[in-house]
Amino acid sequence: MGILSFFQKDKKETLDQGLAKTKESVFGKLARAVVGKSKVDDEVLDRLEEVLITSDVGVETTLRIIERIEQRVARDKYVGTDELNKVLKEEVLSLLTEDNAENPSDYSAELPSSPYVIMVVGVNGVGKTTTIGKLAYQFKKSGKSVYLGAADTFRAAAVEQLVAWGERVGVPVIKQKMGADPASVAFDTLTSAKTNNADVVIIDTAGRLHNKVNLMNELTKIKNVMRKVVPTAPNEVLLVLDGSTGQNAFEQAKQFTKATDVSALAITKLDGTAKGGVVLGISDQFKIPVKYIGLGEGVEDLQVFDRKEFINSLLD
Amino acid sequence: MFENLSERLERSFKILKGQGTITEINVAETLKDVRKALLDADVNYKVAKTFTDDVKAKALGMNVLNAIKPNELMVKIVHDELARLMGGTHEDINLKGSPAVILMSGLQGSGKTTFSGKLANMLKHKRGKNPLLVACDVYRPAAIDQLKVVGEQINVPVYSEPDSKNPIKIAENAIKQAKRNGHDLVIIDTAGRLAIDEQMMAEIAAIKDAVKPQEILFVVDAMTGQDAVNTAKEFNERLNFDGVVLTKLDGDTRGGAALSIRTVVDKPIKFIGTGEKMEAIDLFHPERMADRILGMGDIVSLVERAQEQYDEEEARKISKKIAKNQFDFNDFMSQIQQIKKMGNIKDLASMIPGVGKMMKNVDLDDNSFVGVESIIQSMTPAERANPQLINGSRKNRIAKGCGRSVPEINRLLKQFSDMQKMMRAMQNQSNPLRMMRKKQSRR
Numbered sequence: 136m137g138i139l140s141f142f143q144k145d146k147k148e149t150l151d152q153g154l155a156k157t158k159e160s161v162f163g164k165l166a167r168a169v170v171g172k173s174k175v176d177d178e179v180l181d182r183l184e185e186v187l188i189t190s191d192v193g194v195e196t197t198l199r200i201i202e203r204i205e206q207r208v209a210r211d212k213y214v215g216t217d218e219l220n221k222v223l224k225e226e227v228l229s230l231l232t233e234d235n236a237e238n239p240s241d242y243s244a245e246l247p248s249s250p251y252v253i254m255v256v257g258v259n260g261v262g263k264t265t266t267i268g269k270l271a272y273q274f275k276k277s278g279k280s281v282y283l284g285a286a287d288t289f290r291a292a293a294v295e296q297l298v299a300w301g302e303r304v305g306v307p308v309i310k311q312k313m314g315a316d317p318a319s320v321a322f323d324t325l326t327s328a329k330t331n332n333a334d335v336v337i338i339d340t341a342g343r344l345h346n347k348v349n350l351m352n353e354l355t356k357i358k359n360v361m362r363k364v365v366p367t368a369p370n371e372v373l374l375v376l377d378g379s380t381g382q383n384a385f386e387q388a389k390q391f392t393k394a395t396d397v398s399a400l401a402i403t404k405l406d407g408t409a410k411g412g413v414v415l416g417i418s419d420q421f422k423i424p425v426k427y428i429g430l431g432e433g434v435e436d437l438q439v440f441d442r443k444e445f446i447n448s449l450l451d
Numbered sequence: 452m453f454e455n456l457s458e459r460l461e462r463s464f465k466i467l468k469g470q471g472t473i474t475e476i477n478v479a480e481t482l483k484d485v486r487k488a489l490l491d492a493d494v495n496y497k498v499a500k501t502f503t504d505d506v507k508a509k510a511l512g513m514n515v516l517n518a519i520k521p522n523e524l525m526v527k528i529v530h531d532e533l534a535r536l537m538g539g540t541h542e543d544i545n546l547k548g549s550p551a552v553i554l555m556s557g558l559q560g561s562g563k564t565t566f567s568g569k570l571a572n573m574l575k576h577k578r579g580k581n582p583l584l585v586a587c588d589v590y591r592p593a594a595i596d597q598l599k600v601v602g603e604q605i606n607v608p609v610y611s612e613p614d615s616k617n618p619i620k621i622a623e624n625a626i627k628q629a630k631r632n633g634h635d636l637v638i639i640d641t642a643g644r645l646a647i648d649e650q651m652m653a654e655i656a657a658i659k660d661a662v663k664p665q666e667i668l669f670v671v672d673a674m675t676g677q678d679a680v681n682t683a684k685e686f687n688e689r690l691n692f693d694g695v696v697l698t699k700l701d702g703d704t705r706g707g708a709a710l711s712i713r714t715v716v717d718k719p720i721k722f723i724g725t726g727e728k729m730e731a732i733d734l735f736h737p738e739r740m741a742d743r744i745l746g747m748g749d750i751v752s753l754v755e756r757a758q759e760q761y762d763e764e765e766a767r768k769i770s771k772k773i774a775k776n777q778f779d780f781n782d783f784m785s786q787i788q789q790i791k792k793m794g795n796i797k798d799l800a801s802m803i804p805g806v807g808k809m810m811k812n813v814d815l816d817d818n819s820f821v822g823v824e825s826i827i828q829s830m831t832p833a834e835r836a837n838p839q840l841i842n843g844s845r846k847n848r849i850a851k852g853c854g855r856s857v858p859e860i861n862r863l864l865k866q867f868s869d870m871q872k873m874m875r876a877m878q879n880q881s882n883p884l885r886m887m888r889k890k891q892s893r894r
Contacts, residue, residue, distance in 0.1 A: 189496045191676035194487050259699060259727070260560025260672065268592075290727075291564075291600030292593040299592030313600075344702040377560060381493030381676025383704040404559065407645040409678035432559075432590065 175208050175219055183223070190412035190449070193382050196419070200226050224446050230419040231442045238371055238398060240426035240439045242270075243277035250282070250328045252336045252361060252368035254321075256354060256391055257375035259342030262403035264293065266375055266429055267337050268300030269437035275306055279334035284324030285310035286317035286357060289341040297339050303434060317341065317353065318360040325364035338369070345390030354395045373426070375401045376417075379409035388417045397421070403429035406436070410449065475511065482507055485529055492705030492744045495680045498714045506532055530741050537709055538737030542719045545665040545693065546578065550629045552637045552662050556655055556686055557670035559643030562698035564594065566670055566724050567640040568601035569732040574636055575607060583634040585625040586611035587618040587658065588642035598640050605729050608632075618642070618654060622662045639664070646685030656689050667692040668721065671708060673700045679708035680715045687716040694721035697735070701725045705744050773874045780827050780835035783867065787820050822855060826863055829853035838867060 180201055187197040203226050204219070234240055238247070253270070255263050264287070271281045283301055285308055287293035294310050301308035309324040321338050328336045340357065343350035361368040374397040376384050391397050400418065402411045405428050414425055425440040482503045489499040510528050545551070553570070555563045571582040584602050586609055588594035595611045602609035610625040622639050629637045641658065644651035659667065669692045671679060686692060695716075697709055700723045709720055720735040769786065772778050827835065829852030834840050841849070841864065850857050 185496055188490055189677045191493075191678070194490045258674075258702065260562055262560060265591075290597070291604070292596035295596045296591070296593035303592070344699065346701075346703045377672070377674070379558065379676060379678050379682075380672070380674045381679075381704075381707070382491055383493070383674040383702065384676075386703055404645075407558070407678065408647055408681045409676065413676065 175204070179219065180205070187412065190410035191381050192412035193385070193416050196230070196416035200230075220450070224450060227415060227446050227450070228442055230415045231445070232418045232422050232424045233442070234424045234426065235398070240399070240424075242273040242279075242439070246279075246334060246370075248365075248367050248370060250325070250333045250336045250365060251370050252325065252338065252365055253371040253373055254338045254340065254354075254358065254361070254369040254395070255373045255375060256340050256395060256397070257342060258344050258377075258387055259290075261342070261375045261377040261380075262429055263287075263342065263375045264296050264300065264339055265432065266373075266401050266403060266427065266437065267297065267339050268304060269429070269434055270337060270427070271300065271306050271335075272304045272434045273437060274335045275304060280332070281306040281335045281337065282324055282328040282331070282333045283308045284321050284336065284338040286320040286324075287339050287341040288313055288315045288317050288320060293339070293341065318357045321357050322360050322364060325361055325368060329364060336365075336368075345387045345394075351390060351394040354391075358395060371399055372397045373399050373401055374423075375403060376411075376414065378402045378405040378411035378429075379407060380413065382413060384413045385417060385420075388421050388423070392421055392423070397423055399424055399426040401425070401427040401429065402440075406430040412449075478507060478510055481525055485525075488745060489707060489710075492707035492746065493674075493676045493679070493711075494707035494744065495677055495711035495715070498680065498711045501714070502532070502536075502710070526745070530745060533710060533741035533744060534737040537713050537720065537735075537740055541734065542694065542721065544574075544721060546574070546580070546636065548665045550583070550626065550635050550637045551666070552626065552639065552664040553666045553668060554639045554655075554659060554662065554664040554690075555641055555668055555670055556690060556692065557643060558645060558672070558682060559591075561643065561670045561672045562724055563643065563670045564588070564597050564601060564640050565727065566668075566696055566698060566722075566732070567598065567638050568605055568607075569724065569729055570722070571602075571607045571636075571638050572605040572729045573732050575605070580636040581634050582607050582636040582638055583625065583629045583632070584609045585622060585637060585639040587621050587639055589616050589618055589621070590642045594642065601729075608634075619657050619661050622658050626662055637662075646682045652685070652689050659690055666694065668694050668696050669718070670696045670698060671712065673697045673706040673708060673723075674702060674704040675708040677711075680711045683712040683716050687718065692716075692718060694719050696720075696722045696724065698724035701731065705746055706740060707744050709740050710744060776871070776875055778871055778874055780830060780838060780867070783870075784824070784827050784835075787824065822859065823863060825853040826855055826860055838864065 183204070184197055184201060187200060188194065192200070200223075204222055207222050207226075239245075255267055257263050267283060271283055274281045281304075283297055283306055285294040285297045287297070288311065291313075294313060298308050298310065307327070309320065309327050311320050311323070317340060324336055324338060327333075338357070338361070340354065341350075343353075345351065358369060358372075372395045374388065374391050376387065380387070388397070388400075400414065400423055402414055402425060405411055411428075417423070418425055425442075425445075428438050428440050428445070430436045430438060485506060486499050486503045489502060490496065494502070506529055509532065510525060513524070513528070544553070555567055557563050567584055571584055574580040575582055584598055584607055586595040586598040588598075595613060599609050599611065610621075610628050612621050612624065615621055618641065625639070626637055628634075639658070639662065641655055642651070644655065646652065667690050669683065669686050669690075671683065675682070683695070695709075695712055695718055697706065697720055700706060712718075713720060720737075720740075723733050723735050725731045725733055769778070769782050772782055826849060829849045830841070834845065834849075846857050846860050849855075849860055
C-alpha cells in the first residue's frame, strides 16, 4: 500500500492496533459474503449494510453509500468483488471533508496568525481536557510556545486536571478559581499569551450537553470576549466527539456548529472497539474536517487524521 | 432530526387500510420502519433484528381493532415489547453487609465519579446511610481531586491515598477505614477503562476479588452507539456486574444502548443520571425509555385518556351552542373540567410528540385554571349565561367574591370574547377539542 507513506511507521502501528477489531469484523464479514462470487449481489450489499451500521455509520449515510455503490454497479455493468473494495473506499472517502489549508492540522506547520487560538468544545466526558494535553505536547514538541486556558470552571477538579497536564507537558496554564466566569479566564489567557508572544493558545471549556441552551450561549460569550484581545480568535473551534457515541453525535455537531462555528473535529477513544463511523455522515453534512484522533491516554496518543489512512484502517 | 416511529408507520400502514388483520405481507414494510427507528436510536444491529422478528411473531394474526388505527396498534405492540424487555421487576440495590460495598465500573468519561457522588448522596438522605467514597482512579490527572470536590459538595468523606498507585490496596485500606469510622456503606470509584485493555480489566477484577462488593454497577453513557454491546459483554464477563447505570439522559439521545445492553447481558438497569447536579439521579423507568427510543411522546396513553374522558354528548351540545353563537361561561367551565379530568396539563402536553421538550422549562401546572375557575364561580348564573351583563359594579362584586383584581377579570372577559369570535369563525369546523382529536387520529 503506497498510502502507508502518509504515516510514519510507529503511527500506523498504533492506528492499526486501535482499529484492529474493526479490521477483523469489516472485511472478514464482507469477504465471507463475497467468497466464490464474481459480482456484487444483494447478499454482499446486505453484508455491507451490516458492517457500516455496526460501525455507527448510521442508517441514512449507510443507505447513501449503498445507493451510490449500486449506481456504480449499474453503470459499470459488471463490478467484481475486487473492485468493490476500491469503489467502497472511494465512496466513503468522498464523504470525509478535506482539511482546510488555512488551518493546517500538522503540528509543525506554520500557523496563519499568532497567537493561534483554539477553543475546544464538546459534551461531557468526551475527552476534551486529555485532547488538549496531548495537543499541547505536540505543538510544544514542534517548537511552538503554548498557553492553556482553564475555562472549564464548572466540573469538579477540571482546573486541576488541566494544570496536571500543563505540568506534564511543561506549558503554562492560566486559571482562576472554580466557578469563575469562563469568559474571563479565556480573556486572561489570551492577554497573557499575547504579552508573552505565545504561538498557540488552547482554551478548555466545560462539557455541556448540546440541548442546554444557556450553556451553549455561554460559548458565544467566550468567543466574543476573546475577540477583544485577539480579533481573529478563535482561529479554530475544535469539537471533540467520543468515538463510541452513536447517532447522537450528529445532533451534537449540529448544535455546536450553530453556537460556535465549529471548524474541526477530533474523535477520541478510537483505541477501543468502537469504530467512530458516525463521523462519516457528520463530516459530509456539516463540511467539517476531522483533524485529530485520540488513541489512548498517553501523551503521544493523538494523531493527525488522515482520511485515506482512516478508511484503509476501517475497511482493510 | 429523526422522524418518530408513529410518523413513519403512518406511511407504511397505508397498505394495511381495509384489511382486518396484520399479515405477513402487510407487516413487512412496517417492520422495516421499526427497525430503522431502532437503528437511528443506536440499538445494536443484531438486537434490532431479533427484536423486529419477535414483534412480527406477536403482531401476525392480530385483529386490527376498529377503535384504534392499525398503526397505533403496531406502535403499541412495539412499545410494550420494548418496555417489557428493558423492564421486569425492579431490583433494588443490595445494601446488606457491614459495610456494604458498591464498586463502580465503566469506560472513560461515562460519568462514574459524578454518579458515585449522586448515589452516595441519595443513599445518605433516603436510606439514612453513612457512606464513604473511595478514590481508586490513580491514573487520570486530578481524578482524586474531582471525587474530593464531589465529596465536599454532598458532605461525604472521601478516602484516598494520593501517593499510592495501587488501587487494590487503596480499596482494601478504605474498607478498614470504613469499619474503624463506622461507615455502613463504601462506594468505590474506579478509573475508566476500555474493555480490551487486558491489564486494566485484570486490575478491576482484582479489586472485586479483594473487597467482595455487594453490588457492582456498570456505568454507561446513554449516547453510546453500536459498541455498547461489546463493552457491556466484556465487563460482564469479567465482573458479572449486578446492575447498569445509564448516564447523561438529560441530553436528547434516544438511548437505544439501554435495550442493547439489557438484551446482551440481561442485567437490570437500576439508575439513570439526568444532569450534573448531585440530585440528578433517578430510578429507571422502562416505559419512558421505550417512548424515548421510539422518539415519541406517549401518544398511546394520551389517546386512551382522551377517549376515556371525553364525553361525546357534551361535545355535541357545545358544538351546537357555538354554531348558534351561544357559547357561554357555563360551557367554558365544563370544557375546563373535561381537560382537567385528563390529568396534569404539563403531563398531557409532554405526551404530545415534539411538545414535551418545548414544555420542559415552561411553568405550567393544574393551577393554571384555578384563577379562571374562581372568577367564573363568583359570577351569578345569569352572568355566566350572558357575559354581556357584566358591568363595572358587577366586576367589583366578582372581584370581591373570588379575591382577584378587576384587571384580572377584565383580562378573562377579553380572552373570552376573543375566544367567542374565534369559535364563530370556525363554526363550520366543529369544536376545538374535536378538531384536536381529529388531528390526533390523522397522525
